[in-house]
Amino acid sequence: MYYVSSQIIRALVQFLIAQGIAPASLDALLATRVRYLNESRYRFPIEDYEQLMRYAEKSLHCDHIGLKFGQSLKTQSWGLLGHIALVSDSLAKVLLHAQKLNTTVRNIGTISLRSDNSLSYLTWQPSIKIAHHMVDELFSSWLSFAKHCCYNTTELALEKVQLTRAEPNPTSLRAYKTVFNCPIEFSASHNCLCFKSSLLTSPLHSANKEIEYLLAAQASTLVSEQDEINQLKAFITAHLPQVPSIEQAACHLGFKKRSLQRYLRSQNCSYSQLIDELRKYHAKLMLQQKVTLLEITNRLGFCEQSAFQRAFKRWYGCPPKKFLALKAFKQQ
DSSP states (O other): OOEEEHHHHHHHHHHHHHTTOOHHHHHHHHGGGGGGTTOTTOEEEHHHHHHHHHHHHHHHTOTTHHHHHHHHOOGGGGTHHHHHHHHOSBHHHHHHHHHHHGGGTBOSEEEEEEEETTEEEEEEEESSOOOTHHHHHHHHHHHHHHHHHBSOGGGOOEEEEEOSSOOOOHHHHHHHHHHHOSOEEOSOSSOEEEEEGGGGGOBBTTOOHHHHHHHHHHHTTTSOTTSHHHHHHHHHHHHTTSOOOHHHHHHHHTOOHHHHHHHHHHTTOOHHHHHHHHHHHHHHHHHHTTOOHHHHHHHTTOSSHHHHHHHHHHHHSSOHHHHHHHHHHHHO
């Protein structure tokens, strides 16, 4: 399943409302999934993004709505990748992180960067056929990020842009020229930004190597979202404290119930084991963040606090309070 993070969908909905589209119309397009807009770990199917963009293009008579959205997009909407980008020390480092962590934001395409003498080429290719809006969003948001975060903004200029989409109408064509301010080749074989390689070493305003290292280590646990097990974990996490049934999970992944059960057996686990593993992971994390036992009980969907405490003792060999005391002792 191809997906887009809830942060991107939420930002798109907010942007379209600001453009004058009625919130009720957007809610109707997302149907029951609208309730997940504020669930940071939820993944929306790519069809939701495409549907929102098509509706916006038609309603606003704007073929370049993706460009406008990308320019308005805050870096924080890239989730953890956005936070890492803000504390990286150069554009080269940002793009390196983007290549590694792209699937935490969306898994629909591949980012690649290559250099040829004095020029560099940043490409993004979708894995399936989609409308032009997403590449417009990506390219304009990357350019906007660079302009806002680099010291040498006067040197920040593109040499050429290549887009697989057909040449747009005159109004939209002017918008593309304004955003990219360089020669643009439409109906190209790939989507690419071409720029001087020297720009890759442009320092960023808010570089912080220590924070960058910590965030990158945290992100490494989220990268493997492409396989079914991790998609399944993300789906279950997004629904907590309500634990989705295996039928719901199978439908989400495009499996039949028995097919999902067979797949899990082939991975030496079961649906109930996955749920238990996720609860174990989140319980420890929340406990270390000093969340109360009652709140952890509620967030993880346990019927009562005593049930959570029994589960915690089974997982870690001691009750939650003793676990924290032992951890504090070891740190002394």
